[in-house]
Amino acid sequence: MNDYIGYCGLDCEACEARIATVNDDDSMRTEVAKKWSALNGVTITPEMINCSGCRIPGPKTPFCDKICDIRQCAMAKECETCGSCAEMMTCGKLGAIIKNNEEALHNLKK
Numbered sequence: 747m748n749d750y751i752g753y754c755g756l757d758c759e760a761c762e763a764r765i766a767t768v769n770d771d772d773s774m775r776t777e778v779a780k781k782w783s784a785l786n787g788v789t790i791t792p793e794m795i796n797c798s799g800c801r802i803p804g805p806k807t808p809f810c811d812k813i814c815d816i817r818q819c820a821m822a823k824e825c826e827t828c829g830s831c832a833e834m835m836t837c838g839k840l841g842a843i844i845k846n847n848e849e850a851l852h853n854l855k856k
């Protein structure tokens with residue numbers, strides 16, 4: 747599995763937080779923090795926009811690090827990704843992602 751594919755199948759290379767981190771781009775961090783704060787109804791600061799990728803060693807956003815149930819579950823089960831979990835097609839946690847994102851499911855089935 748490509749290391750840039752998150753446990754849930756989303757592509758971390760396309761994530762604006764990772765792009766801002768890789769380019770050390772503070773103005774992008776500010777824009778992403780503003781956008782994600784509005785989208786999620788919580789305060790996200792530019793300092794939180796630091797992430798190497800879901801399955802890649804390095805910094806994580808607070809959401810990726812501690813809040814995402816999918817990442818915590820897959821790590822606890824020692825699954826490379828949800829694609830190697832027997833519950834993939836019935837899991838409610840993962841279902842929240844793959845029901846609206848065919849690409850994520852496709853990535854997990856590769």
Ligand code: SF4
Nearest residue numbers: 752753754800810814
């Ligand atoms: S942190 Fe969660 S939602 Fe984000 S890529 Fe990883 S598993 Fe998916």
Ligand code: SF4
Nearest residue numbers: 819820828831834837
């Ligand atoms: S139970 Fe769900 S979230 Fe946990 S590893 Fe399996 S598919 Fe992923």
